[in-house]
Amino acid sequence: MRLLRCLIFLAFCKAPAQLTEFTGWSLLRPTSSNVVSYVTEANELLEVRAGVPYQELVLHASSNLATNASEIRAKLVFATAAVDDDCLPGRASEVPNIVLPRVPVPTALDGDTPGVTPAETYENRWGNARFPYSGAFKVCYMDLSGSAAWRLAAAPFDVVGTGANSFEFWCLGDVTIDCQLQIAGLGLKTNWYLTVVPMHSVCGAVDFAGSFDQNVSTITSEAGSETSATHSLGTPVTSGAGTFAVCFCPGYNVDSSGASCTVSEDFVQLSGILYVTEALPVQNPHPQLLFTLRVLCGGAGEGGCPASAEPRIKIVDAAASNSRPAFDALSGCRTAAQSASYMSPENCESPTRCTLPPAVASSTSPEWANLRLFPTFENKAQKPMLYDVCLCLGSCDQSANWFKAGSIQTSVIQVLPQPIVANKVLDLQLLGTLGGWSPASGAAPELKFLDDDEGAFGATRLQRIAESLAGHFCLTNTDCKAPTASSVNGHVWEGIRFLFAGMYAVCYCEQQCRSPVQWSLLEWKLVEGPSRHHSWQRYRGLLFDLTLNGFGLGAGNRVAVFPDGLEGYRASR
Incomplete structure (x- = not known):
């Protein structure tokens, strides 16, 4: 059974x-x-x-x-x-x-x-x-x-074809810099090219993105290799970040007419994603002022940065080598040291040891907050400066993981009015449009003026606070009068009068002003008027010429003589 x-x-x-x-x-x-x-x-x-x-x-x-x-x-x-x-x-x-x-x-x-x-x-x-x-x-x-x-x-x-469909490529959203992509694979030929299409598109089913000078790449190096090649798409058509699907043509010709790899339908292999980056300050970067730096890691909603505390940046002096492709062993960002003009917060001890994490973690737009830079001078005048922003996504102790994400340009803080005339009451303004100015309350910013007739500002002159001012004071070298008013465009100190003409060093502190290291030279300012160093002796009853030396003097100036000298002049005012 x-x-x-x-x-x-x-x-x-x-x-x-x-x-x-x-x-x-x-x-x-x-x-x-x-x-x-x-x-x-x-x-x-x-x-x-x-x-x-x-x-x-x-x-x-x-x-x-x-x-x-x-x-x-x-x-x-x-x-x-x-x-x-x-x-x-x-x-x-x-x-x-x-x-x-x-x-x-x-x-x-x-x-x-x-x-x-x-x-x-x-x-x-x-x-x-x-x-x-x-x-x-x-x-x-x-x-x-x-x-x-x-x-x-x-x-x-x-x-x-190419060796993956998940390669990540990085280029700069700069209309002056070629976008180059290095690919690896098997059986690659010298007439097999790549292109980019809008993100989420199927390769071979949509038209070229048209976002670069060249819809179809040119091979720039290693053209004889069957396992690797470097392709150039030319420069971006417009500045700015973006994300694209990278499509490769493995010698394909969709209709067997003409040459292969010439129309968008020939580019059928997805090879990865191209992230075009941009460094975007949230506030206009001005010397001494706080600003937030946002790095765009591709297009909106399609970034390639890890949304974690792992990414790092370093602000370095601008150099052509920094703009080399991310895969290039000679890329300057791999070995560039943090700029000497970088002020705070603490970040890089060496080119590959940077410790400042993003204040906002994001795959598309991580942000680093409260950054500050020192001013730079040329011929005794503050000048705008260009800096490169280097980015690392992880394992930042390895130099090969650093590449350029963009550049930032600083703006000059203007000291107004211009000109300043001796013995004229004025409202002195620091102007920096849309800068990261601290409010004139709490830990307020401070300003001081140093006598500097020869324009030779240096450590030996830090103690020589100008005494020939009215309406402004410093209790100590690091404790000076706060601004009368503040806005997003700057600060105002009202009712200041320079008693004498000459050269003054204008020094500024944005925060933590009791610390001497927070103070830096902002500008040399020439106050117009006659020199304070005059002495004449003349005989009564005789005609004479009077020579007057000073700064900014002109034919429209007038001289008055008072019996009581300077005090009489002041009284007449």
Whole structure:
């Protein structure tokens, strides 16, 4: 009886479909294209091109294949797979990013897409069979209506093209700097090029983005290598950040007319994502003033920076070498030291040891807050300065991980009015449009004036606070009068009068003014009027000429003589 039950059970159970007597693959090319179709034997190598949307991939076997196309699946694995279990997730042979989540390019080889009809016991097929990138692969097969187990088909596929669909490329959003991308792969040719298309677009299905001087790249180096090449897209058409899908043409010609790699439909392989960066100060950077620096890591909502405390920046002196591509071993940002004009907060101890984390972590626009720079002078005048911003996304102790993200330009703080005339009451203004000015309350900013007739400001003159002023005072060298009023454009000290003409050093402190290191020279200011160093002796009753020396004197000036000298002059006012 027990034996009879077993026989009845076997009679009604469906035998699981197994991939037995695999006889080979067929690969049908896209209609009218220049690639070839293949029909192979069981273990014959197939040579295909990455990204090409092959019309059909056909599995051939002597028997036991599924007859319901909706129940069959195909999954790409590396050619190191040797047994059926190598088709399972988590194995070394598993292929990552068959479909890249951020830029999904559909393919029937993802393990989830059903087959297409007709399905026969000896022949199953799938449409739109795209191989995502170069390498050696095999394909696993599953029949969901049967044992629902993956089976390995032994025949390998040799795929040429770029070596990944997830490369990350970085360029500057600067209309003066070429965007260069370095790619790696297999079987690369000197007439295989790349382009960019809008993010989330399917390569080969949309037009060129048109965001660079060249829609189709030129190869700038390593043109004879089959494993790597450097491509240039030219300069950006407009300044600013952006994010693009990078599409490669593996010698493909969609309609076999003209040359390959000339129209957008030829660029069928997704190779990665291009992030175009920009350094964007939130406030206008002025010497001494606090500002926030925002780094745009690509387009809005599509940034390439980690949203963590890991990224780092350093502000360095501008140099042409800093603008070399991120992959270039000679890129200046790899070895450039933090600029001597960088003031605070503390950041870089060495070119690769920078400790300031972002105040705002973001994948698209991380921010570094409360940055300050010292002023720079030329011919005793403050001048605007250009600085480069170097960025590192992680492992910043390694120089190769630093690259330029953009540049910032400082603006000059103006000391007004101009000119300043001796003995004239005025409201003195520090003007810096849309700067990061501290309010005139709490830890207020402070201003002091130093006598500096020769314009030789230095450490020996820091103690020589000008005494020839009215309406402004300093209790100590680091405790001076706060501004009367403040705005987003600067501060005002009302009711100041310079008693004598001459050169004055204007020194400013933005915060923590009791600390001498927070003070710096802002500008040399020439006060117009007669020199204080005059002495005359004349005889009564005789005509005489009176020579008057000073600064900014002109034919419209007048002289008055008072019996009581200077005090009489003051009284007459």
